Amino acid sequence: MSPLGTRREDWTRSDRPAPSRGMTRRGFLGLVGGGIVVCVTLGPKELFSQRRRRMYPDDVNAYLRIDEDGHVTVFSGKIEMGQGVMTSQAQMAAEELGVALDAIEMILGDTDRCPWDMGTFGSLTTRMFGPALRAAAAEARTVLVQLAAERLGVPEERLVVRDGVVSVDGAPDRKVTYGELARGKKIARLVDREAVLHHVGEFEVMGRSPLRIDGHDKVTGAGLYAADVHLPGMLRAQILRPPAHGAKLTRLDTAAARAMDGVTVVQEDDLVAVLHPDRETAEKALAAIDATWDVPEPEFDSETVFDYMVEHAPKPETVESRGDLAAGRSGAARVFESTFRKGYVAHAPMEPHAAVAAMKDGKLTVWASTQTPFPTRDRIATEVGLPAEKVRVITPYVGGGFGGKSAGGQALEAARLARATGKPVQVFWSRAEEFFYDTFDPACVVRLTSGVDEAGKMALWDYDVYLAGDRGANLFYDAPAARVRSFGGWRGAGTEIHPFAVGPWRAPGANMNVFAMESQIDVMAAALGADPVAFRLDNTSDPRMRRVLRSAAEAFGWTHRAAPSKAADGAGSIRKGRGVACGIDAGTYAALMAEVAVDTSKGSVRVERVLAVQDMGIVVNPLGAEMQMEGCVTMGLGYVFSEELRFRGGKILDRNFGTYELPRLSWLPRIETLLIDNPDVDPQGGGEPAIVPMGAVVANAVFDATGARLYQLPMTPKRVLAALQEAQPA
């Protein structure tokens, strides 16, 4: 079976308690049939003190169970969407517990069985959930060693643990297994003090790269995703969609669809759907619906959006402020003003949103492709009108998320339709629906003024970002006078400006902010005739940043010179260049270096080589981290070169991959990754940091190759040609 515990027959089990908030302390303690259960009541302190929003429950936030046969089950509200946390969480638990990785079964994202969790995003799993999980495992080990000491009649200090076996040090035959210790026991422990965790030197499971737990499921096609759930009598739904956001339905005729054999039509408030056991018939029934819509006049489109948003952006919040801007400006020998732009970017996971919902004995179970099982459960309960304990969300494997599967509209649709029809219902968005209802990374603008003094030191940084938010906007250079302001973001104030939904996208906002910041750094370095790496080192005292940058320069073979080189590649129109860009995200420091080849006749750019260097503190799974870095680099090529949603008002013009182009295999550069050894810092985020410098590293390399500066993402051939024209007027 799938390690997610989503066997097809499994969903009807009613022997589990049905708590309203995920597993409460009492419900959790009631779980102990036999064996040992440990849960953690400690929360990451910084979250409780700094965040107003509730990020973690105050009762139970991690737990694991050791059965009487020695089988270990870890329950986590985090979900697996490709980032590898099924494996890394199991590694953390195995490490602290003292068992082999394959002794652990992971149950993820099941609201009836797992502790409450806000969602899987923000590179938080390892940073925030990890400590609680490790503490639970460490406590379990403590309990087991105490039991073993009693059983073997020796003090605890004389015992050693290996692979779930406790033995007397120096007398390996005097031993007892975890399973034997758990047998006949009903022990529940709450951890409410800081656990003693293994340090790096003791690691046996963490810090290594085992084959991923989910790998076999994925190469055999056996892994279950939400749309793979198959229930007897299940109907497949097709839902009537407007031609544009903001459109109003003025006339509806479903008679032709109703007349079709075996088709069920549901019309409930704003939800009009046709259902049939097979998808093709449901599609035909949808096409048979006659609907007329009133579409509002567009206020702006993909071309005019930037002026519109600067004009309509909300009031700024000051993110950072130091020194006196006026003094900084007057002290600057040279001042640089730049405006950077980036369009809307889609998440486009290969798996569109999918959900299957079924009512049974008054309880609604929903399998959903979601990054937020618990908030999705609550939203379904509210909108369908059931108490939360009567709704269970199960999260099978998620086929990519990148922030785009946080909203969960499809789960609600499936729930409503299951309620309305009394039958199991599958909602599986088409690619066109996926593009239409995506929560896009917002289009955004950065306007910034910076200055340097005579000695080449940054003197001024005056930075305004519109509608991207402030992630990644903090300056990690030492300018004495600096102000960073954020005029609205991907959530909260400013989101009402967009004609469609926007939301978090892999490192939300940071891709734009780092593109602007790190491009501007190179603008200054070039004007001073300074080497871009040397200029950065001259202007930052942050030791972690200096270290990643120096390590990158060494690994890359960076030679000291200023840009642009405008190096020609033999005869013809190809110019080659190199670039550098840095970023801090999710507690991790990243430095990227790249080599590009620009065809100046076509405006096309090919990235030939990327080196990504990362200091993410203690590394739980080095291979997993490298895979994330490689994915960041390649995915980043999309927003750098091609991805920009075309729209007119609420009408989305790109509805499939024919016009909205994702990075593909032929774009692949040679990617090298390097992890900095930094055991002094706890594990930090790994799924996002390496993507944030992608815009600037390519822009800086294109400048080095050609002398042309790109201020707008994506760098389409048309924009590259325009920049070349500007750099070398005919």
Add this chain to the structure above:
Amino acid sequence: MKRSIRFRLNGRPTTLETDGDRTLLWVLRGELEATGTKYGCGVGLCGSCTVVVDGEAVRSCQRSLGDVDGKEVVTIEGLAGDDGTLHPLQQAFLDHGGYQCGYCTPGMIMNAYALLRERPHPTRQQILDAMDGNLCRCSAYQRIVAAIEEVAQGGAGSEAAPATTGTGGAR
């Protein structure tokens, strides 16, 4: 119009009484419960739904069921041996970490399977060309190529040769 459609699915004779206009992808995923084959775009642009029909990689979202009447259809479920032994390509994808979310993986493997049947020792460029129509949003491409290259160099690709363990991708 319902009719009898017969084909071999992963070696097993299969007969369906249904409309020949139905889409191969949805029939596989529906009544045949072969859900390893994935829907990604519905228009043949992403490769997630790739299956192999009479030795050729096809986008099952673009094929009607009637098209496979009398033919041999292989899906990801048909690659491993009856005893569960992975096909060399599956083993190489596993060893190299040639997947992340796993959603495009069956289509990737089936596309590569058809390539290696046709051409057991492709060059790197031939691999890139053949696989360019298969999208991976997680961007595991580097390791996907390494996995296919390893099998190609090992002379596998058909059922015969055993997989060798990975070096290029996984460490």
